[in-house]
Amino acid sequence: MIPRIGTGFDVHAMAEGRKMIICGIEVPHEKGLAGHSDADVGIHALCDAIYGALAEGDIGRHFPPSEENWKDADSARFLRHAAERIAARGGQLANADITIICERPKITPHAPAMRARLAELLGVDVGLISVKATTTEKLGFTGRGEGIAAQAAVIVLVP
Numbered sequence: 001m002i003p004r005i006g007t008g009f010d011v012h013a014m015a016e017g018r019k020m021i022i023c024g025i026e027v028p029h030e031k032g033l034a035g036h037s038d039a040d041v042g043i044h045a046l047c048d049a050i051y052g053a054l055a056e057g058d059i060g061r062h063f064p065p066s067e068e069n070w071k072d073a074d075s076a077r078f079l080r081h082a083a084e085r086i087a088a089r090g091g092q093l094a095n096a097d098i099t100i101i102c103e104r105p106k107i108t109p110h111a112p113a114m115r116a117r118l119a120e121l122l123g124v125d126v127g128l129i130s131v132k133a134t135t136t137e138k139l140g141f142t143g144r145g146e147g148i149a150a151q152a153a154v155i156v157l158v159p
């Protein structure tokens, strides 16, 4: 098996009247995240990392934002598809490491549930999945609480 790295990055704006779903978990917060889908910034970054490792484009190629089908869609669907693409190539996920970038809410208390949910969707052991968080020391759009960013890195083993 040949190890192939993939990286992903995504941003969603904070919005009133929306849920905040990150890495498949609803995180209690006074605002949510805006998007065409459920705006799960963590899953979107992770999907892009997997598609990147496979050189199969990005999430927008597989699930175009112009399609009504994906309005308010549960991003679990997108991650299951990315996992199916690994399997279709005869590959396996070696590990995934996701960083959520925001001042608030605190992510670390939710990290165990996020890791468990991502592992379930990917069909892998939870020990392969890392979720961590950082602030930007109040700098920039994340520092002002205008949005949340996420980055992900994966290694996929492909024959």
Ligand SMILES: Nc1ccn([C@@H]2O[C@H](COP(=O)(O)O)[C@@H](O)[C@H]2O)c(=O)n1
Pocket (backbone or CB within 6 Å): 100, 101, 102, 103, 104, 105, 106, 107, 108, 109, 132, 133, 134, 135, 136, 137
């Ligand atoms: N939204 C966040 C941001 C950070 N954390 C945790 O706090 C630690 C310190 O963050 P710094 O940006 O000051 O380095 C970080 O390592 C995380 O453990 C968090 O839970 N949620």
Ligand SMILES: C[C@@]1(CO)OP(=O)(O)OP(=O)(O)OC[C@H]1O
Pocket (backbone or CB within 6 Å): 010, 011, 034, 035, 036, 037, 038, 039, 040, 044, 059, 060, 061, 063, 064, 065, 066, 070, 078
């Ligand atoms: C999955 C999609 C589908 O509309 O989700 P969005 O909520 O639009 O989120 P974004 O990360 O901006 O782009 C990916 C899209 O393809």
